[in-house]
C-alpha cells in the first residue's frame with residue numbers, strides 16, 4: 001500500500017532543529033553561571049542542525065546521554081548558550097507567519113522510561129482473565145478516542161453538514177494516516193479488542209501509531225521516537241523502519257529516531273548524533289558528535305566491536321549435557337478467548353539444566369505460554385484430559401500460586417512495568433523480594449515474613465552474595481557496592497532497573513528462571529556482562545533451568561555449542577526446532 005502523498009505537511013524553509021556549536025546542556029534550575037556547573041551534555045565541536053529532507057538518528061545509551069539529548073529537544077533542559085534567536089530550538093515552527101507551539105506539535109514516544117511514582121503493584125496477569133468493564137476500552141477507542149467520540153456524537157445528533165465540518169481536512173488527513181498505518185502494521189484484527197489484552201509488541205505498535213497520528217485536529221510536526229524497535233519481532237522492526245522512512249520523507253510527520261547502540265543505524269539515515277560518555281567532564285556527563293550517517297557508522301561500529309560475540313565469552317559452567325528430571329510438562333495445552341485460539345495443542349517439556357530460547361512473532365503467544373507455567377493464567381487450572389499441565393512433579397491444580405513463585409524466578413518487562421516504584425525500595429530490598437517472588441519488602445530483615453532466624457540470615461547472605469558476584473563482572477564501578485545496594489531502585493536508569501530485576505529472579509536459586517525481554521533498556525556493555533554472569537555458575541547452578549525470550553538472537557546468552565534449545569511459536573502452535 002503506497003503512502004497517501006496528499007498527507008505531506010507543507011515544507012518549511014527554516015531548519016527543523018537548531019542547537020549551536022559548543023552549546024552545553026544543564027538541568028532546568030541549574031545555576032546560571034555555566035563555569036561553576038558541570039553540564040550533563042555538551043555539543044563538542046558540532047551543532048545539531050536538522051534541515052528539511054534529512055533523516056536523523058540519535059544513538060546512545062538508555063537512561064543516559066541519549067535521554068538528556070531527547071529531553072533537550074523537548075525543552076526540558078537549559079541549553080547554554082540558548083539556541084540562536086529568532087528561531088530558537090525549532091525555527092520551522094516559530095518562524096512561520098502563524099507560529100506553532102512546540103509543546104503541541106513536537107511529541108515523544110519513548111519505550112525507555114518507567115513510571116516513577118506508581119505506588120501500587122500493577123497486576124499484569126489481569127489481562128489473562130475476564131476483562132473488567134473499566135478495562136474494556138478497545139484499541140480503536142484508545143488510538144483516537146476524541147475522533148471516535150466526536151464522530152459518534154455527530155452522527156447521532158448533528159446534521160450531515162456538521163459531520164462533514166468535523167471531518168474537515170486536517171481530521172480527514174489524520175484518519176487517512178491512521179488507516180494507512182493500521183494496514184501497514186496489520187492492526188486491523190486487533191482494533192476491537194480491549195487494549196489491555198494486547199501483547200507487549202502489539203501495544204508498542206499501537207503507541208507508535210497514536211503518536212504519529214496525534215490528537216484530534218493536531219497532527220504532530222515532529223515526532224521523537226525513542227527505542228521504538230525494542231520488543232518488536234524482526235518483520236515488525238523492518239515495517240516500522242520502512243514506515244518511519246516514508247512518513248519522514250513526506251514530513252507527515254518528520255521523525256527523529258533514538259536508537260540504542262545495539263539497534264544500529266537504518267540505511268535510510270542521512271545524519272547521526274552519537275552521544276558518548278565524556279572523558280573529561282566527569283562520569284555523568286556526555287558529549288554529542290554529529291555527522292553524515294556513513295561517517296558516523298564507522299565510529300559507532302568501533303564501539304560495538306566485540307560487544308555481542310557470545311563465542312568470545314568464556315564459560316565456567318560445564319557444557320549442558322547432564323540434563324535432568326522434567327520440571328515442566330505441557331501436553332496438548334490450549335488457551336482461547338471465546339473463538340480466539342491463542343495456544344493450540346501445545347506440547348513442551350522443560351528439564352533441569354536446560355537452556356531454552358522461546359521465539360515467536362509479536363502476539364504469537366509467548367507471554368501466554370509463560371503465564372501458564374507461572375500459574376498466573378486462569379486457564380492453567382482448566383486444562384482437561386487429554387490436556388495436562390504438570391509443574392515440578394505435580395499437576396498445576398495441586399499448587400498454590402504463591403508456592404509456585406518460589407520455584408520460578410521471573411524477570412522481564414511485565415515485572416519491570418508492574419513494579420511499585422513509589423514505595424522507595426532500595427536495590428538490596430528489591431533483590432530480596434525474589435525469594436518469595438513478591439513485590440514488597442516483608443519481615444524484620446526485609447527478606448520475607450514468618451521465617452526463623454536461621455532462614456532470615458541465609459537469605460540476607462544470599463542477597464549480599466549475588467550482589468558481590470555481580471559486582472565482579474559488572475562493567476562500570478562508579479561507586480562502591482554498599483552504596484549501590486542502598487540506592488533507591490526507582491532512581492536508577494531503566495537499564496539498571498532491568499538488571500536488578502534479573503538479580504531478583506536469580507537470588508532464590510529457583511528451579512526455573514524465566515527471562516522475558518529481560519535486557520530491556522540495558523546498554524550493550526551491561527548486556528554483555530549479564531550474559532557472562534548467566535553463563536557462570538555464580539548465577540545459575542546445577543539443576544536450574546532457564547528460558548530466555550527475546551526477538552534478538554544476539555541477546556541469548558548461550559549458543560549452539562552450549563546446547564541451547566529453541567521452542568518456536570507460530571499461529572498458536574509450538575515446536576522444538
Ligand SMILES: Nc1ncnc2c1ncn2[C@@H]1O[C@H](COP(=O)(O)OP(=O)(O)OP(=O)(O)O)[C@@H](O)[C@H]1O
Nearest residue numbers: 197198199200201202337362363364365366367368
Ligand atoms: N483477554 C484476551 N482477549 C483476547 N485476546 C487476548 C487476550 N489476552 C491476550 N490475547 C491475545 O493473545 C495473543 C498472544 O499474546 P501474548 O502476549 O502471549 O503474545 P507474545 O508472543 O508474548 O507477544 P509479544 O512478543 O508482543 O510480547 C495476542 O494476539 C493477544 O492479543
